[in-house]
Each structure stands twice: as C-alpha cells, then as structure tokens.
Amino acid sequence: MSCITVRGCAIGQGRPKVILPIVEETQSAILARGRAFAALAADCVEFRADWFEGWQDAAALAQCLAGLRAAVRDKLLLVTLRTRAEGGRAETAFPAYAAFCRHVWESGCADLVDLELFTAGAELPGMIAQAHACGTAVVCSSHDFVQTPPQAEMVARMCAMQKAGADLPKLAVMPQSRRDVLALLAATAEMAELHPETPVITMSMGALGGVSRLCGEAMGSAMTFASAGKASAPGQIELDVLAPILDRLRLE
Numbered sequence: 001m002s003c004i005t006v007r008g009c010a011i012g013q014g015r016p017k018v019i020l021p022i023v024e025e026t027q028s029a030i031l032a033r034g035r036a037f038a039a040l041a042a043d044c045v046e047f048r049a050d051w052f053e054g055w056q057d058a059a060a061l062a063q064c065l066a067g068l069r070a071a072v073r074d075k076l077l078l079v080t081l082r083t084r085a086e087g088g089r090a091e092t093a094f095p096a097y098a099a100f101c102r103h104v105w106e107s108g109c110a111d112l113v114d115l116e117l118f119t120a121g122a123e124l125p126g127m128i129a130q131a132h133a134c135g136t137a138v139v140c141s142s143h144d145f146v147q148t149p150p151q152a153e154m155v156a157r158m159c160a161m162q163k164a165g166a167d168l169p170k171l172a173v174m175p176q177s178r179r180d181v182l183a184l185l186a187a188t189a190e191m192a193e194l195h196p197e198t199p200v201i202t203m204s205m206g207a208l209g210g211v212s213r214l215c216g217e218a219m220g221s222a223m224t225f226a227s228a229g230k231a232s233a234p235g236q237i238e239l240d241v242l243a244p245i246l247d248r249l250r251l252e
Contacts (some may be wrong), residue, residue: 001190001199001219003175004167006137007076009043011168015064015246016216017043017223018076020239023051027064033229034071041243044076044112047136048102050090055081069109078139079104080114086143094119101127105134112168115243117142118159128165139201140166148173148180149202152167154187155195162197168222170201174234184212186221188221199223206235213237214245228238 003012011017020042024030030052037045047068054060068075081100082088090097097119103145104113113136120127120140128138140161149157154171161169169191175181184204191200199222204212213224213235224246 001222002135002196003222004199006167007074008134012222014100014217015250016221017076018043018239018242018246019046019223019225020228021048021067021225021230021236023048025053027052027054029065030064031067031071034068037192037228038071038073038075039083040239041080042075042226042228042239044078044223045072045226046080046114047110048080048082048088050080050082050088054106055090055100056092056096058103061100062107065104065107065109072081074113077109078112079110080139080141082114082143083116083119086141087121087145088114094121094123098123098127102130105131105136108134110136112134112137112139113247114139114141114170115149115166116140117157124164124166132165137167138163138165138167139170141172143171144173145205146174148175148183150192151183151187155190158187158191158200162195166198168201172203172205172207174206175204178208181209181212184209185215188212188216188220194223203235208235210235210237213242214249217246217249217251 049055158169188202226242227236
C-alpha cells in the first residue's frame with residue numbers, strides 16, 4: 001500500500017498505526033485523557049469533539065485544542081466532529097459543521113482532521129484544499145451502522161474520497177454476516193492493489209467484524225482504532241489486547 005508521513009509517522013508502512021479515541025465531555029476530562037494516552041504505546045489520539053460540551057464555542061474549542069496538542073506531546077492528533085447521521089452526537093446543520101472544521105485547521109493544533117464524505121458533499125474538495133493550505137492532512141470518512149454495502153460501492157466511496165483529495169479515505173460498516181466481513185476485507189485489498197494512490201482505513205464493526213481491526217497490514221488498512229477506557233464505536237479492542245496481536249501478525 002502507499003504511505004504518507006505525518007509528524008514523522010509513516011502511515012501505510014509496516015504495522016497499522018493505532019488510534020485511541022477521546023470521548024469525554026469536559027475540557028478537564030479531555031486533557032486528562034490526552035495526558036494519559038501520551039504515555040501509551042499508540043500512534044494517534046482522536047479527539048471526538050462531538051462529545052465536547054463546548055465544541056460550538058470558538059473560544060472554548062481553541063483553548064481545548066491548544067491544551068490537547070500539548071497534552072498528547074508527540075502523538076498524532078486527529079480531530080473529529082462526528083455527526084448523528086454518521087453515528088456521532090453532533091446534530092448540526094452544514095454551516096456549523098464547516099465552521100468547526102475551519103476552526104480546527106486554522107488552529108494549527110491538529111495533524112489530521114476528519115471530514116465526512118456525505119456531510120461535506122459537493123464542498124468536500126474545497127474543504128480539503130483549505131485544510132491542506134493550513135498544513136492539516138485529511139481523513140475522509142463514511143460510516144454505515146446498519147449494513148455493509150456491496151464491495152463495488154465501498155470501493156467507489158473510497159475512490160471518490162481520493163478524487164476529492166483526501167489523504168486517508170476511511171470506511172466503517174456494520175456486518176450482518178460473515179460474508180459482509182469478507183466483502184469489507186476484499187474492498188480493502190482492492191484499494192491497496194488497484195487504487196494505491198493513498199493509504200486507506202477500513203473496519204467492519206461489532207464483534208463479528210473484530211478480525212478486520214487486526215489484519216490491516218495483510219489486507220491493506222493503514223490504521224486501526226483501539227480503546228483505552230471508553231470506546232467510540234462498537235467492536236473496538238482494548239489496546240493491551242490489540243497491540244501484541246498486531247506485533248505477532250507483522251509481515252516483516
């Protein structure tokens with residue numbers, strides 16, 4: 001698979017990079033979690049801002065971002081406002097969503113920002129260009145908490161993200177059968193083999209899809225989410241369980 005380097009971290013090379021999500025409501029709890037995560041063997045911290053009580057307050061957001069940037073030290077910082085339509089807590093119109101994203105990349109605190117494919121819609125290429133102009137890489141995401149689309153549809157979504165300029169297409173789907181998990185893995189392998197312009201992040205959620213969080217190096221997913229406290233999505237595996245398995249499955 002291809003590779004991008006962000007803050008010295010080669011995403012898409014070797015062992016899948018591990019992301020730990022912060023799902024807390026207050027700034028003090030968010031920063032405490034960030035400081036704790038800085039000492040753990042993970043590569044990236046995700047700030048799930050839709051949990052933060054002050055995400056719509058520009059001053060509170062700026063203060064929290066600056067504090068979190070310092071708290072996580074040399075870890076990558078991914079900032080995400082997950083909308084309710086994509087499984088998150090933010091129930092907001094597009095102008096507020098776009099304003100939030102703009103505050104994030106203009107802050108200079110985030111290494112990566114998550115932009116939802118369907119929420120951004122036709123505005124996605126322009127938003128990605130703005131993020132890049134501020135030196136922020138983009139994870140473009142699509143989530144389905146009900147089903148797993150056909151393999152061709154999953155590949156098409158990730159290719160659309162690439163075409164819009166995203167650095168890391170991300171797809172998370174819910175399996176209803178073993179075949180759904182295999183379809184997600186097949187779509188991941190197809191991206192790595194036939195559309196290698198960018199690394200991708202993929203996962204099949206829930207207990208049934210747990211294997212997809214472990215086999216990224218073999219199948220083509222460059223990053224995986226783990227939990228160290230509260231999980232942000234169904235099926236996330238605890239870091240102390242996940243890390244040894246990723247090490248054992250190394251291809252090198």
